[in-house]
Structure formats: C-alpha cells, structure tokens
Amino acid sequence: MSMQMSDHGRSLLTQWEGYRNQAYDDGVGVLTIGVGHALTPTEKSSGALDINGTPVPYAGGISDDQVQALLAYDLRKYEGALNDAIATDLTQNQFDALVSFCFNIGVNGFQSSSALSDVNNNNLNAVPDDLRKWEKAGGVYNQGLANRRENEIKLWLGQI
Template sequence: MTRQISQHGLDKLKQWEGLKTKAYQDSKGEWTIGYGHTAKAGSLTPVKGMVITKEDAESLLLKDLTQFEAAVENNVKVKLNDNQFAALVSFAFNVGTGAFKSSTLLKKLNKGDFDAVPAELMKWVHTGKTKNQGLVNRRRAEGYLWMEGAFVTSKDIVPEQKTVNPELNLEGIGQVATAASSFGTFAAGSGPVQWAFAAVMVAGFAVLFFCYIKRFMEAKL
C-alpha cells in the first residue's frame, strides 16, 4: 500500500491550496476547483460555472494525492519522517510529478543532503519569469513543515551524567577535617591570642560546615 500523507500534513496542504467550491481559473489559466483540483490531477474536468460541496472537494483531494504520494515514495531513496514526506507531497502536488522527479531537490536529497531541501524549495517560486508571492509563502511553509521534528539525536552525543552526592568525596571531607584539626590545636593553648584565633577558627569552621551541608542537600534533590 502506498504511503499516505499524515493528517497534519494534509491539513497544511489544504490550508495552502485553499478551498474553492466554485470553479475558477488559476494563474496559468487552468480551470480549478476544490483544493487545487485540475484536469491534470484527476478524472474530473473543472469547467466554468461548476460548483461542488466541501465534502466533494475533500474526496477529490484524497484521490488526487495518490499519484503524488506514490511519486514521492517511489523516487525518494532515503528515509523520511511524516513531516518530510508531507512537505514533498505538497511540493509535487503543486509543481507536478514530472518536475519533482527531475528536480535538483530530489537529486540532492537522494544523496543524503537533507539540509538542502528548504533552499531548493525556494527556487520554485516563479510563475513564468515573475516571482509569485503566494508561491514564496507556500515554499517557506513547506520548508518549515520539512524541518518540523526532523532533529535526530546523534549517536555521538553522550548524555550528561548526574553525579550522585558529589560532596561526599575525600576532598570535601578533608577540608572539614583540616578545619576541625586546626581548631583543636588553637583551642588547646591558653591566653588571649590563642583564644582570639580560636574564635576566628570557630566562625570559619561554622561557615565551611554550613556550605558543606548546603551542597550536600542540593546534591540529593
């Protein structure tokens, strides 16, 4: 069974094509109806004055898309996610299967150059020799759809490892032990100088101990 465009991609395509329930002539002079349906897209030939329902338009679109879905599936040789597939189906639907198959976009993609696709899409924005702003907007939107969800984590990226209780190491314990030892040495003496130093050491030890406990608790969270 031929791969089908996702609902997300279909909704985007319908938005870009726009719904016209009454036949009209497009920029190339072709009679068009529904979601961009022309005689080239399917068996129904739109004519002046033809009117269809929204349901008819959706049914026509799904039928029309089958040939473009098949063109993408059969000619793209690399693996595509749903959004990438949808972007290319929309592109092929708009420019035709022949143009899609012969495009530089397809050639580059089949060589694995995924990043080239958005730029290649932007080359297809002219009606004749005139740049068409509607096509510019559509190609940008197709490029955005192409890039949606396309990031795949490299196998070379090593996840950051969380250190369990990093403060419970010899360095941290040694700092506390050194401070306690120094305090004991000074406190063992007598006289105002020793006691003054002892007071300073008590304050320093308290600060160090407080920081140690704080870091320990943060590490446990």
Template sequence: MQTNTAGINLIKQSEGLRLSAYQDQVGVWTIGYGHTGPDVAAGLTISADQAEQLLQGDLARFEQGVSALVTVLLNANQFSALVSFSYNLGLGNLQSSTLLKLLNQGDYQGAAGQFPLWDKAGGNVLPGLQKRRLAEQALFQTPVAN
C-alpha cells in the same frame, strides 16, 4: 506512507477551497483544493464533500509518486512536505529538481534549501508561492517525535 495532518492542512490552506471551477494564475482550470485535470472545466461546481474526495484521490496519486521518486528514508514531515510541493508543482518538476537529486544523495539540508527557489508561476515570483515554499521547507525541517 501517507500525508500527515500537518501536510494536509498545509495543502488545504495554500490551495484554499473553491467549489466553482476557476482558472489559476497560469490559466489552468481548477476546483476544490487545487484539483486540476480533464474533469475540470468552466461552469463546473462541486460540494465540499466532493472537494474532499478529489483531494483524497489526488493525495494518493502524489503520495505514490513521491514514494517512487525518493530513494532515502523520510520522516512523516519530510514526506508530507514533498507531497505538498508535488501537489502544487507536479511530479515531473519534483523528478527533474535539484531538490530531489540532493535528497536522494542524502543531503537533507541541501534539499531543504531548494524549496524557496520554486516561488514562480508564469515566470513571476508570487507571494503566495513564497509563503507556501517556506511552509513546506519548515515542515520538511521539523523533526518527528518518536
């Protein structure tokens, strides 16, 4: 599966676009649409096209990870919400989460209820994370028309 337009828009809106490297709320060097990694350091600048390329590469990695971790059927919105969640928090957090445990047990409603609990960075509740988790929860719960 691939992240749908609603999921990509959620990620872009939540992450914002920064063409110069900056340190996020917990000190991680970040650039573009929330891209992190050993290739990001102080002083790095990129173009909007490069930011889009980084996003596409990151999405592919998180799509693969979500596909590998989830054992139940997902619609496009559920999958995209999980990619956004993982994009922000990492696949390790998804893997160890009660959200994934409930989902893989077939408890979609219980899994949906877990999104808002992931609203902290550095131990502090952040309004931006609260907003993102509620948007991911809403996307997860939105049926897909056939």
C-alpha cells in the same frame, strides 16, 4: 514502506492551495476546483470530474465530501510518485512537505528537481534551498509561491 500524507499535511496543503466548491480560474488561466484540482481537458469537455472512477458533474459546485474525495484521489498520484522516487527514509513532516511541493510543481518537475536528488543523496540539509528555487510563475518571481515554499520549509523542518 509506502508513506501517505498525514492529516496535518492535508490541512496545511488545503490552506496553501485554497478550498473551493465551485470551479474558478486559478489566476493563470487554469480552471480549478476543490483543493487545487486543475480540471483535465476531458473533465472540461464532459462537465464532470472523475472521482475514483465515478463521473461527478461540477457545474453547480461539488459537496465538501466530494472535495475531500477528489483531494484524496489527487494525492495518491503525488504520494505514489514520491514513494517510487525516494530512496531515503523521511520523517512524516518531510514527506508531507515534499507532497505539497510535488502537488504544486507537478510530478515531472519534482522528478527532475535538485530536491529529489539531494533527498536521495541523503543531503537533507540542502532541501530548503532546493525548494526556494521554485518561487517563479511563468519565469517571474511570485510572492505567493515564495510564501508557500517558506511554509513547506517550516513543515520540512518540523516547525509547523
């Protein structure tokens, strides 16, 4: 069965990623807009986002509806990666936590993570510690990432 991120998960992800109608530098030099959408080289050069195959100029900002459409479009990639990679039944909270994690570290990071290995080996109790291994940015401990991992762990455990 193919899972999707719940509305609850999307709300938490939006809190953790932040929500911006205007493009901004994410703090490490990545031009970002909406809910954590890193602009692609094509989007940067064209001045338009690709939302479901439609070019949407972003220089003057994008509407709330466009932010939500862009998030839904972006989430499909991460939900698909999880649905393809995970061979174990998960609760909705567990799936949502892993979508948030994958959204943050990327599909390649997720596919090579001990979290995925432990999930597929049904070692679900190890996943919180697996997530804590991803608290660095550029090789340096990052409190913001540590906070995010703890929130993802709370979601994984059904505590939020």
